[in-house]
Each structure stands twice: as structure tokens, then as C-alpha cells.
Amino acid sequence: MSAELRAQESSQRVIRKTKSTFFARLWRERFIHFLVLPGLLYFVIYKYIPMFGLLIAFQDYSVFTGFWGSEWVGFKHFIVMFNDKEVLRVLWNTLFLTFLQILIAFPVPILLALMLNEIKYEPFKRVLQSIVYLPHFFSWVIVIGLVTLFLKSEGIVNKLIIDVFHMKGISFLTEPSWFMPLIVLEGIWKEGGWSTILFLAAIAGINPQLYEAAIVDGANRFRQIWHITLPGIRTTVILLLILRMGNVLDSGFEQIFLMLNAFTMEVGNVLDTYVYFKGIQGSEFSFAAAVGLFKSIVGFILLLLVNKLVKKLGGQGIF
Numbered sequence: 001m002s003a004e005l006r007a008q009e010s011s012q013r014v015i016r017k018t019k020s021t022f023f024a025r026l027w028r029e030r031f032i033h034f035l036v037l038p039g040l041l042y043f044v045i046y047k048y049i050p051m052f053g054l055l056i057a058f059q060d061y062s063v064f065t066g067f068w069g070s071e072w073v074g075f076k077h078f079i080v081m082f083n084d085k086e087v088l089r090v091l092w093n094t095l096f097l098t099f100l101q102i103l104i105a106f107p108v109p110i111l112l113a114l115m116l117n118e119i120k121y122e123p124f125k126r127v128l129q130s131i132v133y134l135p136h137f138f139s140w141v142i143v144i145g146l147v148t149l150f151l152k153s154e155g156i157v158n159k160l161i162i163d164v165f166h167m168k169g170i171s172f173l174t175e176p177s178w179f180m181p182l183i184v185l186e187g188i189w190k191e192g193g194w195s196t197i198l199f200l201a202a203i204a205g206i207n208p209q210l211y212e213a214a215i216v217d218g219a220n221r222f223r224q225i226w227h228i229t230l231p232g233i234r235t236t237v238i239l240l241l242i243l244r245m246g247n248v249l250d251s252g253f254e255q256i257f258l259m260l261n262a263f264t265m266e267v268g269n270v271l272d273t274y275v276y277f278k279g280i281q282g283s284e285f286s287f288a289a290a291v292g293l294f295k296s297i298v299g300f301i302l303l304l305l306v307n308k309l310v311k312k313l314g315g316q317g318i319f
Helices: 003-028 030-058 076-083 085-105 107-118 122-137 140-151 156-163 176-191 196-204 208-216 221-232 234-246 253-259 271-281 285-312
Strands: none
Touching: 003 030, 030 076, 030 285, 076 285, 085 107, 085 176, 085 271, 107 122, 107 196, 107 221, 122 176, 122 196, 140 156, 140 176, 140 253, 176 253, 196 221, 196 234, 208 221, 221 234, 234 285, 253 271, 271 285
């Protein structure tokens, strides 16, 4: 028998053994895989199968002729999209709002987690955590309702401004310059506390002996936070920042839709609401699908670029 035949037989035996080992392990751990199955089915049914619907971005889709009967038009809707000044304005609104959310809202949970971690009296700490977590469980309808109640022309805030400070009332809800600051502040109030959970978990995983050594060396609390706590949660911060960059064009449909009105449409209309107005109200399903596909592609590219940049700088990416 030649050396080549022996090598082929040896590689085939290795392949058979590997397959046998794989299926044996799969069967041995079948109950663990059953636990994964519901989550896997969720993503297949609700995330991957609907992706076939993106094909209508390349059609003049009609609900009467259906998916297979609609005319294929190639990149027509993408060309129209990039030549539409309204799309460019909406894209700018989206990017500017996302920039504000990352710059202002993203660091808030980190600061909250650091402050909560410094509280040593456990009963007070648990009560405070419950208070900051609570807004997460309110729907955006309730949050926007509360904001409207407080900030409308006859609301509590304007009454204080007029009666106490003797100043002219502010049109918070109809003044375009107030729209994006309100969106960012609402997001901080609703989700800032809930987002601290991940950072508190990361802080809890830091070796306590590092703090003990720092105390022996004479480091105060600020120095301990700067040199131990922040480096200890750096991986979590980078991971969440990378994931946030992947959703850079997602500004939050429900919140913005509820805050929009005729006065703030110019600065408040973002890609999510634009797709709704075009696709659902305007029945331009193919054009809306093209905008949505563009948004997903941009997010995916940014995710890859930021992940690569983080790895080049010596950090740990998500893949």
C-alpha cells in the first residue's frame, strides 16, 4: 500500500472518529441543547425568515399582485432614495440624535453604577437601585404622557417659570430646539438605571484583593475607581459601545413617534419614523424596505469597522 493511500485512509478514520465524537457529545448534551432551542427558534422565525421580505426593496411591490407577481426594478428605489433631499435631512437628524445619545446618554449608566457601587449600606443601596430601575418598566406611552403633563403650556414646569421666576413660559413640546434634548433626557430617565445592571455585574467580578492592595498603597476612593474599577469594566464598556454602533441609525421609533408634532417634524423625523410614514401611511412598501435595508447595511459596516478598530488598539472585540 502506497504512502498516499495510507494517508487517505488515516484522514478518513480521523474524520469518522470526529463525526462519531461530535454526534456522541451532541446526544450526551441533548438536554442542554433543548434549553437553547426556544431562543434559536425565536431568532429563526422572527429574525431570519422575515429577511426574505427585504427582496421587495428591489421590486415595485403591490399588495394586490403579491411578492411573486410584483415587477422587479433592481436598484430603482435606492437611486430615488439617494436623490431625495428629504432622505438626506432625515439621515442627518438620525445621525445627530444618535451622536447625542452616545455622547450624553451612554456614559450615564457607567456613572450610576460607579456611584451605586460606592454605597456601603446595603438596605439603602437596594432601595435606590429599585428606584432607578423602575422607569424601565414604564411604557413610552406613560413616559411621554408624564412629560406632556409636566411640560405643556399650562403644565407644572411652565407655571413655576411664570409664577415663581416671573419669566416667560417655554414651549417645550412645540419648540424645535427642545426636541432632541428632551428625547435624550427621556431616554436617560427611562433606561439609564436599568443599563447599570451590566456594569454593576462587571464591577462585582473585579478581584477584591486589588482594592485591598490599593488601600495598603494609600490610594483614596477616587484613585481606586480610576485605576481599578474603570479598567476592570473596560471590556464591558467597549462591548456595549460596539453593539451600540451597530444600531447607530436606530433612534427609537416609539418614543420619537409619540413626541412628534407638526412643529417638530423638521428636526424630529428620523429614519425609523420616515420608514413608517412612507411605508405604512404612504403605502410605498418597496421604498421603505430600501431605506430599512440601507440602514441595516450601514449599521453592519460600522459594527465591523469599530470592532476592527478596537482590536487594533489592543482591546477585545465581539468576534
